[in-house]
Amino acid sequence: MKSKDQGKKVVALAGGVGGAKLADGLAQTLNPERLTVIVNTGDDFEHFNLHISPDLDTVCYTLAGKANPITGWGLAGESWNMLEGLGILGGPTWFRLGDRDLATHLERTRRLRQGQTLSQVTRDFCRAWGVTVRVLPMSDQPVRTIVLSAEHDALPFQDYFVRLQCRPRVRGFRFEGIETAQPAPGVLSALHEANCVILCPSNPWVSLDPILAVPGIREALLRRRETDRLPVIAVTPIIRGETIKGPAAKMYTELGIQPSALAVARHYCGLISAFVLDSQDEALQPEIAALGIDTLVEDTIMKTPHDRQRLARKILEFTGILP
Amino acid sequence: MKSKDQGKKVVALAGGVGGAKLADGLAQTLNPERLTVIVNTGDDFEHFNLHISPDLDTVCYTLAGKANPITGWGLAGESWNMLEGLGILGGPTWFRLGDRDLATHLERTRRLRQGQTLSQVTRDFCRAWGVTVRVLPMSDQPVRTIVLSAEHDALPFQDYFVRLQCRPRVRGFRFEGIETAQPAPGVLSALHEANCVILCPSNPWVSLDPILAVPGIREALLRRRETDRLPVIAVTPIIRGETIKGPAAKMYTELGIQPSALAVARHYCGLISAFVLDSQDEALQPEIAALGIDTLVEDTIMKTPHDRQRLARKILEFTGILP
Numbered sequence: 001m002k003s004k005d006q007g008k009k010v011v012a013l014a015g016g017v018g019g020a021k022l023a024d025g026l027a028q029t030l031n032p033e034r035l036t037v038i039v040n041t042g043d044d045f046e047h048f049n050l051h052i053s054p055d056l057d058t059v060c061y062t063l064a065g066k067a068n069p070i071t072g073w074g075l076a077g078e079s080w081n082m083l084e085g086l087g088i089l090g091g092p093t094w095f096r097l098g099d100r101d102l103a104t105h106l107e108r109t110r111r112l113r114q115g116q117t118l119s120q121v122t123r124d125f126c127r128a129w130g131v132t133v134r135v136l137p138m139s140d141q142p143v144r145t146i147v148l149s150a151e152h153d154a155l156p157f158q159d160y161f162v163r164l165q166c167r168p169r170v171r172g173f174r175f176e177g178i179e180t181a182q183p184a185p186g187v188l189s190a191l192h193e194a195n196c197v198i199l200c201p202s203n204p205w206v207s208l209d210p211i212l213a214v215p216g217i218r219e220a221l222l223r224r225r226e227t228d229r230l231p232v233i234a235v236t237p238i239i240r241g242e243t244i245k246g247p248a249a250k251m252y253t254e255l256g257i258q259p260s261a262l263a264v265a266r267h268y269c270g271l272i273s274a275f276v277l278d279s280q281d282e283a284l285q286p287e288i289a290a291l292g293i294d295t296l297v298e299d300t301i302m303k304t305p306h307d308r309q310r311l312a313r314k315i316l317e318f319t320g321i322l323p
Numbered sequence: 324m325k326s327k328d329q330g331k332k333v334v335a336l337a338g339g340v341g342g343a344k345l346a347d348g349l350a351q352t353l354n355p356e357r358l359t360v361i362v363n364t365g366d367d368f369e370h371f372n373l374h375i376s377p378d379l380d381t382v383c384y385t386l387a388g389k390a391n392p393i394t395g396w397g398l399a400g401e402s403w404n405m406l407e408g409l410g411i412l413g414g415p416t417w418f419r420l421g422d423r424d425l426a427t428h429l430e431r432t433r434r435l436r437q438g439q440t441l442s443q444v445t446r447d448f449c450r451a452w453g454v455t456v457r458v459l460p461m462s463d464q465p466v467r468t469i470v471l472s473a474e475h476d477a478l479p480f481q482d483y484f485v486r487l488q489c490r491p492r493v494r495g496f497r498f499e500g501i502e503t504a505q506p507a508p509g510v511l512s513a514l515h516e517a518n519c520v521i522l523c524p525s526n527p528w529v530s531l532d533p534i535l536a537v538p539g540i541r542e543a544l545l546r547r548r549e550t551d552r553l554p555v556i557a558v559t560p561i562i563r564g565e566t567i568k569g570p571a572a573k574m575y576t577e578l579g580i581q582p583s584a585l586a587v588a589r590h591y592c593g594l595i596s597a598f599v600l601d602s603q604d605e606a607l608q609p610e611i612a613a614l615g616i617d618t619l620v621e622d623t624i625m626k627t628p629h630d631r632q633r634l635a636r637k638i639l640e641f642t643g644i645l646p
Contacts, residue, residue: 048429048430048432048433049372049432049433079402079422081401081402081404081422082425082426083426084423085422085423085424085427088426088451089426089427089448089451091426091429091430091433092433099402099405099408099422100405100408101408102408102422102425103404103405103406103407103409103414104412106371106405106414107371107409107412109371110371110372124412
């Protein structure tokens with residue numbers, strides 16, 4: 001029995017695979033005009049002179065039902081003939097550019113060079129792919145996440161993440177261009193109209209912090225929290241000290257913080273009103289509650305589309321968006 | 324019984340499909356160090372900010388045994404998943420970018436942007452593809468063939484050739500950048516050392532004229548003709564007033580010249596010492612001979628790899644390169 005809510009509006013902040021899954025659960029549960037997904041663009045980069053937006057693509061492909069169900073990123077039924085040819089020529093193959101995926105990068109880059117903004121391109125692509133919820137890049141200006149590491153000094157994010165497979169020890173992060181970035185059109189008004197903001201289970205350091213660091217976004221959230229008691233709820237990306245995917249737990253450790261749902265709750269302390277921790281971490285509930293944060297203990301692992309919907313519904317019920 | 328010649332050197336000037344086939348026949352017949360193929364780059368263009376060299380690719384793919392045997396251009400066993408995705412996004416699909424072919428364009432463009440020259444990239448690609456004969460672009464500087472037409476004024480060649488499918492009526496041609504272009508490294512020395520130069524059955528107006536128009540190339544041929552009686556032999560791309568492929572015959576007609584092997588021989592008159600016309604055009608032989616041009620009447624249609632070799636061998640025997 002699936003009831004769709006007609007009124008209250010939700011904003012989700014999302015990075016890559018984990019964020020995309022919860023965003024998809026929300027999209028399956030709410031009428032499309034009620035949901036806005038604001039996506040990290042800090043790990044965007046240029047490769048072969050193509051503008052690649054990995055998180056935007058993961059979110060859009062997932063919402064379109066086109067995502068590779070095994071990897072979570074890339075497209076289902078992808079072929080790799082370009083990459084094979086590139087290997088024969090001795091070109092750089094560390095970033096896995098699929099044939100179908102290339103259409104996205106080529107056409108996005110062509111349109112950006114024509115003067116369109118990233119949000120315009122994203123809106124048009126969503127329309128072409130049948131994505132009905134609103135997906136916004138956090139900013140139309142380039143922001144580039146730089147990983148500061150012991151071994152490599154300053155690493156562009158994709159070099160750290162894909163080429164070096166997260167091996168370098170992290171010392172910190174820098175978001176290049178963040179000072180002059182502005183929230184993309186629609187971002188601030190979505191936050192202003194939201195009845196609930198959900199921080200998806202994405203990497204706090206390199207997926208959600210870049211979004212929150214765009215001048216005006218964190219401020220808007222804090223203002224709405226203060227004036228309207230806006231529910232802002234974060235979903236843990238860490239379960240039993242580990243991440244389902246990605247280097248968040250490794251990053252906490254290298255930064256001298258024990259990775260846990262508690263560490264994530266502390267990360268967002270002051271910003272969030274509520275926190276979803278996994279049932280396996282129930283023992284941490286009192287410590288999180290002691291931070292003045294409401295808690296929801298739930299199964300947060302999303303293996304199936306049904307898991308996504310179930311978790312989304314629990315969160316929406318907990319925050320009063322759904323009855 | 325296949326004998327390979329050990330000494331005399333051959334230079335072939337080639338455009339796309341027809342030129343590539345004869346170049347392949349020559350490559351199958353001569354030791355690789357004896358053959359240099361100089362390729363038209365006048366129809367190079369930028370598409371999706373990629374540097375695309377259609378004739379260079381057709382020649383190299385053919386020499387590598389990777390060409391699509393049906394179309395003559397593109398790669399055998401190609402897939403079109405990028406193009407399908409591009410169509411969904413409403414991007415420009417008029418130029419058929421295959422998935423495997425894209426590796427060539429992406430990696431070439433990447434290397435050119437790093438500062439490598441087109442001839443360096445071509446040499447490296449040939450090595451990777453196992454092409455052992457030397458393939459040289461006519462120039463490392465950009466030359467762009469512009470089709471002057473009644474309906475569209477000045478059209479970049481690929482717009483005329485692919486997008487508008489040769490429909491506009493041709494009034495003339497312009498080779499943009501030709502004044503400042505230089506023969507690519509190795510071109511003039513190859514012409515200097517050649518014992519025979521073959522103008523492949525390519526479009527005289529838009530495949531071979533651009534090569535001959537690069538400052539220094541025609542002059543080198545004329546000088547060698549005068550001082551050493553260098554054999555320069557052209558192979559007709561027109562049979563019974565028609566072309567196997569491409570718009571050469573249509574161009575002759577639109578320029579007010581009746582398309583025929585004779586028209587092609589006249590086109591090159593003063594430059595060539597000999598001309599290969601098709602057996603079907605034997606009746607034209609006396610008129611071509613009357614121009615002071617030696618003639619070889621042969622079956623020039625190359626349907627099979629064996630046809631290519633047979634024609635190559637006949638030409639090499641006729642010019643005294645093979646006994």
